[in-house]
Amino acid sequence: MPESKRKGIYLLPNLLTTGGLFSGFYAVVSAMNGHFEAAAIAIFVAMLFDGLDGRVARMTNTQSDFGAEYDSMADMVSFGIAPALVSYTWGLTELGKLGWLAAFIYVAGAALRLARFNTQIGTADKRYFQGLASPAAAALVAGLVWVGVDYDISGEDYGLLVALLTAAAGLLMISNFKYNSFKEVNWHGKVPFVALLVVMLVFVVVATAPSLVLFIAFLLYTIAGPVNTFRSVDKVKLEHVVGDTDDNHDADFDSDAPGEDKPDGKQEK
Template identity: 60%
Template sequence: MQDNDKTTTPEQPDTFEVVEAEHRTGARHKGVYLLPNLFTTGALFAGFYAIVAAMNGLFEHAAIGIIVAGILDGLDGGVARLTNTQSKFGAEYDSLSDCVAFGVAPGLVAYSWGLSELGKFGWMAAFIYVACAALRLARFNVQAESTDKRFFIGLPSPTGAGLVATLVWLGASRGMDGNDISWLVALVVAGAGLLMVSSVKYHSFKELHIGRVPFKVLLGVIVAFAIVFLDPPLVLLTVAIVYVTVGLLMSLWRLRKGS
């Protein structure tokens, strides 16, 4: 799960996306690129669904909704680049969708599942996450053109959302009441939020390109999918924890090497 930078290319129109078409009447009509924005809308809907599901106590469904939003978010930027339909409108729409799917939704889902009985401390932890997610997205939009594309500065918001969602998914799938581990949930939620606005570098994997690959790579992907389907919440939570931990350890190593 990663942030996308759908920047406008020189060849594309720079209006409300904005593509202007002149019909026989001579009138000019404005529109948006449909395909990539459909994926963005799907991610937005998945985030909205997660909130509604959590309100109805369907925490597994809510967590899966956030995971689906992450998958769709990872696709919209790639589709835009492949079809040469990148745009300023798409970038702004994607950012707003991310704020709902990876900011508001995980915070509310975590609060409903395991933070409500902490009172003010519970909603404070949830709000820290939501506010940090919004700040993370705003900072990414500002710095996207000037940072090293190989790394994200701070934990990517889809990964932070995935960490929170898979924790809820794992607990709910085991019949666990999140309020029994409320302080752990608060630590994970607030910690994920603070990591999003930290200066810790996380690998973006953007240098990897989908194309012709050796057969063993395809076999590895198949094996990876099989492992995930053995126990999706446990495996995905483990992957998220490893990703977060590796980023922290690498940052500590760089600090020690610099000193």
């Protein structure tokens, strides 16, 4: 009789996913203790783990259904709950109901995006994300908090602005705006030597003021989604912004896809 397949889970990719989950949880704990800079940085660290776990799984051929589901649950904590709580404790508490409602809109947007993604696997145009990816939304919110702490800005003094950005990030996650996934970039091909110099320059610029540079970069990326969408259609309809898509929509709109493939069997959320 053939030997039965050994049960278990792959250690390396799930260990990286656990690192991302821990970073998201650490962000929540840090925010509760008033350490907002550490909380914001922890969310960016979670993004690094999220980018690594799937790629390592694909490189080592250790993809699994368990890894895919675990990745989604970890992302809900790191890019859904953590950014909302960090934003709320930093700048939304004085707004009362308006503050926690803005934070809840973000959490609900992240949950709905993950749910929509899980039902659309295999139908993706890999060139684009459908809506703002949850790691990018988390980076936008965490970047705002990080900038505020670095420049001694009290979030409570700008509570309405913080609420607007937090809620907008949540709504953009469930929108139909298309965002470049950069999937078409050939990371294995040769590039001119000057490209290496450009990469070095980018690292230098980020190192000079990481909070400000990262926040501006993700803010511009967030704005690029609506701009790309409005430029790609002759007549903007409701389904180009939000709602279910159909065949006619596909004909007018280059993509209604969630995004790039995640190596754990997932695509970018």
